Amino acid sequence: MQLKNRIFLKKVRHYLVNKYTFVLLIFFVYLTFFDDHNLIKRYKTTQEINKLEKEYQYYLGEIEANKNKIYKLNHDTVFLEKFAREKYYMKNDDEDVFILK
Numbered sequence: 302m303q304l305k306n307r308i309f310l311k312k313v314r315h316y317l318v319n320k321y322t323f324v325l326l327i328f329f330v331y332l333t334f335f336d337d338h339n340l341i342k343r344y345k346t347t348q349e350i351n352k353l354e355k356e357y358q359y360y361l362g363e364i365e366a367n368k369n370k371i372y373k374l375n376h377d378t379v380f381l382e383k384f385a386r387e388k389y390y391m392k393n394d395d396e397d398v399f400i401l402k
Contacts, residue, residue, distance in 0.1 A: 385391040
């Protein structure tokens, strides 16, 4: 059993001591941690891009909803009156307004 382990360790040692493997390992460590465009920064940047894209889609939806509301305010007098009463507490002359919170 120990003989098999020694043979295995010799093979592994042979590949790890190989100059090409060593250079690739150093290059990978450099790219992962020390480069200006390292993998950690790229991951964080990707997360930030995803967050900003979701925010962009949210604001596109808000813009569309506001356009619809503006269109209704300009063309529908019933909606205009309802909007004025709810948002700005406007009333007719013969009405009283009670605000409950």
